[in-house]
Amino acid sequence: xxxxxxxxxxxxxxxxxxxxxxxxxxxxxxxxxxxxxxxxxxxxxxxxxxxxxxxxxxxxxxxxxxxxxxxxxxxxxxxxxxxxxxxxxxxxxxxxxxxxxxxxxxxxxxxxxxxxxxxxxxxxxxxxxxxxxxxxxxxxxxxxxxxxxxxxxxxxxxxxxxxxxxxxxxxxxxxxxxxxxxxxxxxxxxxxxxxxxxxxxxxxxxxxxxxxxxxxxxxxxxxxxxxxxxxxxxxxxxxxxxxxxxxxxxxxxxxxxxxxxxxxxxxxxxxxxxxxxxxxxxxxxxxxxxxxxxxxxxxxxxxxxxxxxxxxxxxxxxxxxxxxxxxxxxxxxxxxxxxxxxxxxxxxxxxxxxxxxxxxxxxxxxxxxxxxxxxxxxxxxxxxxxxxxxxxxxxxxxxxxxxxxxxxxxxx
Amino acid sequence: xxxxxxxxxxxxxxxxxxxxxxxxxxxxxxxxxxxxxxxxxxxxxxxxxxxxxxxxxxxxxxxxxxxxxxxxxxxxxxxxxxxxxxxxxxxxxxxxxxxxxxxxxxxxxxxxxxxxxxxxxxxxxxxxxxxxxxxxxxxxxxxxxxxxxxxxxxxxxxxxxxxxxxxxxxxxxxxxxxxxxxxxxxxxxxxxxxxxxxxxxxxxxxxxxxxxxxxxxxxxxxxxxxxxxxxxxxxxxxxxxxxxxxxxxxxxx
Numbered sequence: 185x186x187x188x189x190x191x192x193x194x195x196x197x198x199x200x201x202x203x204x205x206x207x208x209x210x211x212x213x214x215x216x217x218x219x220x221x222x223x224x225x226x227x228x229x230x231x232x233x234x235x236x237x238x239x240x241x242x243x244x245x246x247x248x249x250x251x252x253x254x255x256x257x258x259x260x261x262x263x264x265x266x267x268x269x270x271x272x273x274x275x276x277x278x279x280x281x282x283x284x285x286x287x288x289x290x291x292x293x294x295x296x297x298x299x300x301x302x303x304x305x306x307x308x309x310x311x312x313x314x315x316x317x318x319x320x321x322x323x324x325x326x327x328x329x330x331x332x333x334x335x336x337x338x339x340x341x342x343x344x345x346x347x348x349x350x351x352x353x354x355x356x357x358x359x360x361x362x363x364x365x366x367x368x369x370x371x372x373x374x375x376x377x378x379x380x381x382x383x384x385x386x387x388x389x390x391x392x393x394x395x396x397x398x399x400x401x402x403x404x405x406x407x408x409x410x411x412x413x414x415x416x417x418x419x420x421x422x423x424x425x426x427x428x429x430x431x432x433x434x435x436x437x438x439x440x441x442x443x444x445x446x447x448x449x450x451x452x453x454x455x456x457x458x459x460x461x462x463x464x465x466x467x468x469x470x471x472x473x474x475x476x477x478x479x480x481x482x483x484x485x486x487x488x489x490x491x492x493x494x495x496x497x498x499x500x501x502x503x504x505x506x507x508x509x510x511x512x513x514x515x516x517x518x519x520x521x522x523x524x525x526x527x528x529x530x531x532x533x534x535x536x537x538x539x540x541x542x543x544x545x546x547x548x549x550x551x552x553x554x555x556x557x558x559x560x561x562x563x564x565x566x567x568x569x570x571x572x573x574x575x576x577x578x579x580x581x582x583x584x585x586x587x588x589x590x591x592x593x594x595x596x
Numbered sequence: 597x598x599x600x601x602x603x604x605x606x607x608x609x610x611x612x613x614x615x616x617x618x619x620x621x622x623x624x625x626x627x628x629x630x631x632x633x634x635x636x637x638x639x640x641x642x643x644x645x646x647x648x649x650x651x652x653x654x655x656x657x658x659x660x661x662x663x664x665x666x667x668x669x670x671x672x673x674x675x676x677x678x679x680x681x682x683x684x685x686x687x688x689x690x691x692x693x694x695x696x697x698x699x700x701x702x703x704x705x706x707x708x709x710x711x712x713x714x715x716x717x718x719x720x721x722x723x724x725x726x727x728x729x730x731x732x733x734x735x736x737x738x739x740x741x742x743x744x745x746x747x748x749x750x751x752x753x754x755x756x757x758x759x760x761x762x763x764x765x766x767x768x769x770x771x772x773x774x775x776x777x778x779x780x781x782x783x784x785x786x787x788x789x790x791x792x793x794x795x796x797x798x799x800x801x802x803x804x805x806x807x808x809x810x811x812x813x814x815x816x817x818x819x820x821x822x823x824x825x826x827x828x829x830x831x832x833x834x835x836x837x838x839x840x841x842x843x844x845x846x847x848x849x
Contacts (some may be wrong), residue, residue, distance in 0.1 A: 203652065204647065204651065204652040204685075204710065205686065208752070212752055535762060562761040565756060586756070586758040
């Protein structure tokens, strides 16, 4: 018996001690099967609601300036209509004879052919909205408004002209939608604040957007955000800010949180330019999968801080992005990305799954001509620019590691 | 006599282990069985298994089961097993490309090395047996459910040349095992030879195990066993055809 036990013991000691993995030592780090990788702890990126010390912008006075009409100060607003919400009741006052309107509970619908009309919205309603059909540009001031529309957009501009959205100085305004929309045939309603025309945001107040059914802030034209405004978008069912024809951020404080699978903090189907302000985006959703059809294969889409289909240019301000979802991107751009100034800090911590996480993914060139770039991806590439990376002369730091790239033109 | 049977059994089986393309491994099992009465019993069992021609540890398991015999020829049992498995490596390849000379080039995409992970397993089974003289025939039907929790491990990305975390997603498996066994109780001999064939079904034929061995009883409380097993895999990516030498010990009280 002892003999058998001894044989068994020896056999046991001899078995099970060797790893049966393929030897990739000739391909991986010159010999170690699992080399120690330098562990880089990324910077912490979190929403930042603190005040930003920024100068007001200069309003162009030359009518030939292509941005002249983006400034509400260049229009003499002749008529003012006050819209005061109070629960299920709404009171309209002022030059109401200039428009036709209906009020149903807390829902106001304006039909306007008048020019130079200024609407001032205030008060609170849990079952209200402001919808407008205007043949001309108009100014919409939010003067302490808290508006929730359970069945659609809180503010819905069906006209294609400019909407000058002014956040009255020092006011806090909140718009909430959903959870279910009741659509009108032939009309679009893509988010909590939806506009067929361009939206030009100014003022020194704050705006909180809660997206519970579709997107947060949507224009089928373009957005311009001016210094002084504070915008906080939270959306679990769509993109935070979405524009068809461009986004210009001249200043302001932006905090954008998107948590749905495949959604973007900012989704811009045209060019995007950041000239100032502080934009912080947290994208935490995973991968969305679109099922295959007869004419198209299945597709996947990961979350991203910014998804832009045309050139993205950063001339100033701060852009901070953190994407934590599977395959999440910081910036995902099909055009060129140019950084001429400001500070761009991106961290992605999502795992590689159906798609690969990348801090910056571009199909064009990433050109860094100034400013500061910090790009980190814990499980993917910090930069993946198909057109290459072009860094102008004069940089003070250009550090490339597997997880992190830092390029700086700071002289301090 | 006993020694001769064991030597003869091993001598017969050893040539099978020489099949070149199949894996070989060792299983060592030990168990304690408590019989409460003629109908009820419980068993605590531990097992170690190796692979890669005995060189690599494959699995360690610990299980607890209970059995009930309502009739002399019928046994019902159920149990739970905790498996600690050394999951085999996984290598993926990029789509083939054509080089300048027209040759097809296949490159590595990712390599996830082997890693240790948990599995939870429960089973219920029913066994019917029939004696013809000294030979006992038995048929066991066992339903088995195995759950592998999600595990984060690492893999190497050959394209980008770095290590990254990767999640092996959770997985469930339902298996129906059908085992037919023949045991021979040799008169005045403490060694009882046996042979069995067991089919694993997972909607389609998963694998088949052919086993033959002998048990040696000592003082009715101790049972030592040795067996040879050939496992033919038909539909399981995680296992190969394999030959196993098994050693078992059971203590009954």
